[in-house]
Amino acid sequence: MVDGARAYGLIVAMWVRSTVAYRASFLMAVAVNFAVTGLDFAAIMIMFTHVDALGGFTVAEVAFLYGTTGMALGLADLLLGSMDKLGARVRDGTLDTLLVRPVPVFFQVAADRFALRRLGRVSQSLLVLGWSLTQLETAAWSAVQVALVPVMVLSGTAIFGAVFACGAAFQFWAQDASEVQNSFTYGGNTLLQYPPTVFATELVKGVTFVVPLAFVNWLPALRVLGRDDPLGLPGWVDFASPAVAALCCAVAAAAWRRGLRGYRSTGS
């Protein structure tokens, strides 16, 4: 594990050096990554030029949801986002090279083509989150509410990270299907930017009990914002994010191991 993390750091450092070599392109990519997510938020702001509240939530509250899920996805994407390239490696057989190296395959795949430009999304989401905190009308922040924000972001990172890892494990069987995981990562992120009151109850139940994305920000955020949760779950659920994140990581680890063990390489 320690060796793996060290190797991860070394591979990441190598990719960072390599991307910085094409400086104009790198700077443009960071700016774009920042702006892509920025325009996403611009669309939400345009919506709010026409309405005062969406699903009963104000612009500051939506920005809070936007910032928390954006940070969680951004960090997971930075750390593990390149794993969706695994399918290509399985297809052309280059995964074999990784298997003979004395470093856990997971860390090699995770660090492969590490893209520093993804800091763009993280920093943009952090800005929106910071702005929303200044705008929220939650009169007195209790210690619990303050503590929930970083806990939310870290647990959210772990949950999205587990989705990335599960998606990668799935590619051992379905090499071309990497796009499915986009429904859960980028799609999940879009979903979580809006309040749960906007969506059909079945959809909210699905992302609470089946793919527990609701624990990334919805449930803890409802507590921070002092809102009722539309499913009427018991109050302790708002604090369950770290436990859910740990469970997700355990599932992802099991899926990854099964996938890797079942890998049969390419050719005859």
Next chain:
Amino acid sequence: MHAARLALVVAVGSFRRYATYRVATVAGVVTNTAFGFILAFTFTALWSERPRLGGYDLPQALAFVWIGQALLAATALMGGGAENELQGRIRSGDVAVDLYRPADLQLWWLAADLGRAAFQLLGRGVVPLAVGALAFPLALPTTPLPWLLFLTSVTLGVVVGFALRYLVVLTSFWLLDGSGVSAMSGLLGVFFSGMLLPLTLFPGAFGETVRLLPWSSMLQVPADVLLEVRQGPDAARALGFQALWALALLGAGRLLQRVAIRRVVVQGG
């Protein structure tokens, strides 16, 4: 005559090539459908607060969402056009081989991209739109004319999209690594085509400008034609608008290509 036959062969080959990756197609359909649902719910919330927002009623707004998801792959708004490969060939120098083929570079890749788009319109467009129509009340026309105009408009939109991305790819002759510009172009495409929000919701002069930019050809115009927001002479104007942008951008591509080719140095020649 020869050029037309060649283009047809390239387009058919490209269509079949994309049709080969069936699992990827299914995966794409799943993702488009998932996004369609998410956006449809947010649009429902928005339009229930403000009915007739942007000149659409709710069934039209919902149809807009699903038309967008149906066209996302075909217009290659978020990247994935056939000319992606050309970028790699410019970087590796293989483009030198392409240049001494007896075929026009731009026409070759346009044909390849049209073949790709034709497959992705069928393979990735039909199912999401059908699912959307089953799950939500969509304002889709029941007569054939709007659909025919829509297909024409989508074709023009695909050509405009290609012409824009071809310009982007040509910058690789100078930058070598084109991924930054490509990402930038994808970003503009998503925002200014109406994929995030219909362009009629964009405020004031900004909104008016945005609707005149080429990106509106890729979703806003085809959607308005299908929703019969623009019909009769107005639909004809819409198609003319797209055709003008297509010609202007293809022309710009040709000019830039002539300059770019002079930069190619073949080692060992």
